[in-house]
């Protein structure tokens with residue numbers, strides 16, 4: 001059993017976040033955020049609109065510079081604070097070790113490039129050069145997200161919303177990242193497509209030992225996908241813990257409201 | 266209270282006295298306000314989320330009263346999932362899942378369908394299959410025979426006896442008195458733990 005990906009969970013955190021804060025002028029984006037994420041863990045972030053979820057995710061992924069705090073990532077050369085890292089080094093991590101799945105697939109895809117090209121492009125960005133191998137990997141990944149091989153040369157414009165979202169996931173995972181950031185990955189999808197996507201993500205986490213941080217409004221989604229849950233309000237984390245414990249036995253008044261204000265999930 | 270390997274302890278007490286609550290605390294689902302809950306060497310009352318996740322993966326099994334699954338996932342994969350999570354190869358995991366589904370009399374034509382549209386009794390048996398597919402050293406069972414017919418009830422009782430025989434420590438809630446008499450070595454009345462203001 002020790003050869004399984006779970007054995008790694010006992011080791012060092014993949015990501016350590018310390019006192020992270022981001023302000024927009026006088027307004028709080030997110031403040032005093034602290035957590036550790038271990039390899040193979042899925043962390044869900046929930047909270048009302050404007051509570052700072054996207055801001056936090058952007059700071060973690062290096063898209064926004066925080067005003068305070070540390071984001072320590074376990075690079076292959078050891079733990080490094082990505083906030084202090086040179087821009088070029090951070091970009092390299094974003095290509096090789098991280099993936100970012102946007103809520104709107106249009107923000108994460110190149111709409112003028114074929115589906116196969118969207119996936120292959122990412123491989124080329126990390127140094128793949130052999131055309132045949134790149135195409136093979138692209139077709140393999142499109143298959144994993146259930147996009148048929150005969151659609152490889154179609155542009156994303158010709159795909160449905162759910163297919164675009166699956167294509168975005170394939171594009172992001174083809175390089176074998178260790179950490180995936182997702183901002184509302186199943187928002188705007190119909191329920192059956194959502195369910196397939198959830199199952200796909202769970203499989204990938206299990207097979208690749210992927211870690212993920214998922215922002216969502218949907219408590220049913222986090223219950224099925226996230227090991228741990230963080231609840232945000234007004235830029236602050238008001239509660240965090242084991243997902244089913246936070247949802248079934250919420251300790252903070254705001255979480256109690258959040259959980260009771262939706263249909264039982 | 267304490268439970269030893271190979272022992273089955275039954276929780277009893279009136280409706281609302283706290284049987285399920287106590288069980289959910291042991292599972293880490295409800296937060297303990299104080300005290301300690303040792304499962305092996307992990308104190309669930311104080312453990313970090315990832316320690317509880319690890320405990321649930323390999324050590325502590327739980328058959329809840331109702332099944333909760335990702336929609337559209339085939340029944341055989343729902344049952345195999347705990348094994349896949351432990352790193353068991355797919356073919357072996359599905360094989361074990363299928364054997365258990367057959368033993369629990371789930372018709373083979375249902376295996377490739379999602380259990381979300383199954384009858385209450387079928388869902389419960391899928392839930393039981395999920396809880397017995399890995400030989401957890403410790404098991405929590407909340408009304409595992411509640412909505413089963415005589416034949417399937419017998420299958421489940423013998424599964425539980427099998428788990429006892431291989432040394433599993435079991436805590437169960439059984440409203441079914443015959444099941445309780447047959448399986449439980451000891452009973453604990455949780456009424457003694459019920460806060461006075463609630464009684």
Ligand SMILES: Nc1ncnc2c1ncn2[C@@H]1O[C@H](COP(=O)(O)OP(=O)(O)OP(=O)(O)O)[C@@H](O)[C@H]1O
Nearest residue numbers: 024027028029047048049050051052053054055056
């Ligand atoms: N570029 C910006 N300039 C100024 N204020 C901003 C900017 N981006 C976000 N904010 C503000 O920061 C707060 C947090 O925004 P954020 O986008 O992180 O919320 P969110 O939790 O992702 O909300 P939603 O669920 O609606 O996506 C909000 O009050 C928002 O108006």
Ligand SMILES: Nc1ncnc2c1ncn2[C@@H]1O[C@H](COP(=O)(O)OP(=O)(O)OP(=O)(O)O)[C@@H](O)[C@H]1O
Nearest residue numbers: 248249278279280281282283284285286287455463
């Ligand atoms: N999540 C919760 N929030 C608030 N109260 C709860 C919660 N879960 C249980 N309770 C309360 O705790 C008490 C014990 O409930 P519990 O479900 O443990 O009873 P039980 O002994 O399992 O009863 P039954 O035999 O009817 O299943 C009840 O008063 C119940 O309403």
Ligand SMILES: [Mg+2]
Nearest residue numbers: 053054055183
């Ligand atoms: Mg947002």
Ligand SMILES: [Mg+2]
Nearest residue numbers: 284285286438
């Ligand atoms: Mg109960």
